[in-house]
Amino acid sequence: MIEVIEVSKSFNVGKVNQFDAVSRVSCRIMPGELTILKGPSGSGKTTLMTLIGCMARPSSGRIVLSGIGAGSLFGQDPDAAIEITSLPERFLTGIRRSAFGFIFQQFNLVRGISVLENVMLPAYPTGVNHKVLRERALTLLETFNIARHAQAQVGLLSGGEMQRVAIARALINDPSVIIADEPTAHLDSRLSREFMALVEGFKKGGKTVLIASHDPIVYDSSLADQVVEMRDGALVDGSLP
Amino acid sequence: MVTLRKSTQFFLLIALNLLVLAALVLHAEVRSREPAARRSASRILVRQLKLSDLCLFTEARYTRHPAMADRHAPFQDHPLALEHFPSGSLVTPPALRREAK
């Protein structure tokens, strides 16, 4: 479970252009469920997700992770509750690497190298055996039906294929939580539906999924267990069950 | 398809390079231990003709026999003569000369 307690994030604190991207947000994301952050662009969805995904620290408030296998990094029970807001950078990276898989709006693939290498990239610093890693990446590419492009350069792929590479990359370290930021923004409606079919697969595999989107195909999906609506950095009243 | 991973290819390349380098070191070692037949031809002439210099640059007196030249050798013809032999830049006239006090 991911518990977000009274979390705020401000940029340029103390300057004239201070900007509160997220203010006093509290919510709970249950394991194995699909949670959707809904709201127009600029509403603070992305910021909230970077906070949950250990990419940035909140200005105030706390985020507690439990049951996602992060505890083993600290020599505790893998499912122990970890309060991440006070952890040093090193541990944040460790958690980010092992517990979260990210799918970015722009896909953020590294150009000029092969699809296979892009998928393997997040696992390189973990010291996994190269052969094992390669097998794992190929299996993932097969799952997403793009194994035939394994040696191709990412720049030559279509948008839908690029996204599937990005998804395969997000899954390479077998994370328990998948975070996707506007995953369907660059896809047509057919591909968007295909993406939701993949999300269904994640849920079946027991993953916790968090998607930020203002695409009705996503937030009106019957797969969603929880839809949290944000506006101007805060939760819209009554959006939490 | 069996392809070597890139790091292995790189190590092979470096190993090959090191091997070449090792071969060259060995070559240097072997060649410098050879009975110096080539050098002995020179040494005999040095002894017989009482030579004092190597024949490296034949273009000017002070570059042909730098050990015999004066410090101011490049300027012998005129005190303001500019150095104009390329080899004059490679060979410096000797710094130390024992003149009568």
Add this chain to the structure above:
Amino acid sequence: MTPSLQRHLNILDFALSSLWRRKGKNLSLLAVYTLIIFIIASIVFFTQALKREAGLVLQDAPDLVVQRMVAGRHDPIPVSYATAIAAIRGVSEVTPRYWGYYYDPVTGANFTLVAADDPQLKPEAIAIGSGVARTSRISIGDFLPLKDLKGSPVLFSVQKIFPSASELVAADLIQLRQEDFLRLFDFPSGRATDLAVSAGNPAELETIAAKIVHDFPDTRPILKSEMLRTYDSVFDWRSGLVLVVLAVAVLSFIIFAWDKATGLSAEEKKEIGILKSIGWETTDVLLLKSFEGIVISLSAFLAGVSLGYLHVFFFSVSLFEHALKGWSVLYPEFKLTPVIDPYLICLLFLLSVGPYIAATVVPSWLAATVDPDAAMRS
């Protein structure tokens, strides 16, 4: 394999892929880098080998040469000095040397004429160095005309050609009988070019030299150690042309490398952001960048040093030939015995590999400390 080793190998893999996708840029960088190392390594190998060769070949040079100075110039020395010098305690032998230069207007070459009595050499016969034979296109039995002081040519028959292995000392030599030498140049009688002095005990040479200067204030003794020292400073890195060439090469490379390594493009910065966002730590990014630097500089170093060695010892420094030849018409062709000085090679390694890696890593360090969420906002 341990995870730590696997991590290094994985990151090295990515560094290689990363370099490879900018093939054009990185291969040209590698080529320029290799060229610089090649030039420096060639100079190091050539000078080291030449210095050692000079030291060994000139072992048998005269212990001491006494020149006479007149009006600040080297002048023929009276042979009568020889008797007085021979009387100095410690001197075992004094031999007058007769030698001089001859400019050959036909070929434009400068020859060195040496008179040394060789009983086998017939009157009006000469022994020549291979360089002379090559330049004047003559061989044994041919005649070489040398103009005497009055301008009339004297024909000398070539009786012997010095072995080509001796070109390092004798390429431009013409040896002739002493009376021929004196007649050709109308050399003042009772004079020699200089005196070669040998001493029984080399330790006494300094004392002997001091005594000679004291007894003959118009003379200048040159010790063998000074001759050798002259060749020690040949091609010295501090001297003229070599320094200029090196400085230009090194400076242009520094500019090139600095531009390449520090100018992190927006794309590269974005990539570092992506790496951070997918779970790479700052140290991982730094490792990646150091590997990129090491791959380029290590390859360039190894290739440059090997090529430099081949250039100097297999191809007789053919690329530098023009610089070494200068304006000389007669240029000796010699092969040097290889010398590898580990100290200089290590120094070259440190000076070439170290700064480049630093120039690659430092700017990335700044980029790698960005927050990982930056990539999400781009």
